[in-house]
Amino acid sequence: MKLLGKKIRLLRHQKGWSQEDVAKQLDISIPAFSKIETGITDINLSRLEQISALFEMTVVQLLTYNDPEQEIKYASDLEIVTKKLQEREVEVIDLQKKVIELYEEIRNVKTFV
Structure with missing residues (x-):
């Protein structure tokens, strides 16, 4: 209440x-x-x-009823969190690419031995 x-x-x-x-x-x-x-x-x-x-x-x-000023703050916070999430997604994709590249390198080294 x-x-x-x-x-x-x-x-x-x-x-x-x-x-x-x-x-x-x-x-x-x-x-x-x-x-x-x-x-x-x-x-x-x-x-x-x-x-x-x-x-x-x-x-x-x-x-x-919600305070319009509070809703603006929530929208701003949501924008910030969304941007951070997008940045993390790019980082994850880059790391996945590196793992694949390293796996390919290991595979290539084993085929030469």
Whole structure:
């Protein structure tokens, strides 16, 4: 539930709302809303529907929401890892070629003996 609380806090910040603003709209106390954001309090389905409506999202959208900045970081990390993997694949191919060449050399030496 902490992850959901973080998503709710992120959405609240993006809207420029205070905890008090959201608590009033949900008709709960500020400490109660704070406990939702920190993951101390589990959110029941009706409260989840209230919160998603407040942010003009479906419950599914709220549950699966990801920070766009975080997604950019993941994409950047993925690019780096993909590039490293491609470099390693080239190294493996080069090593395979060397093994084949060495095998051929050994074979040729044995045929001359």
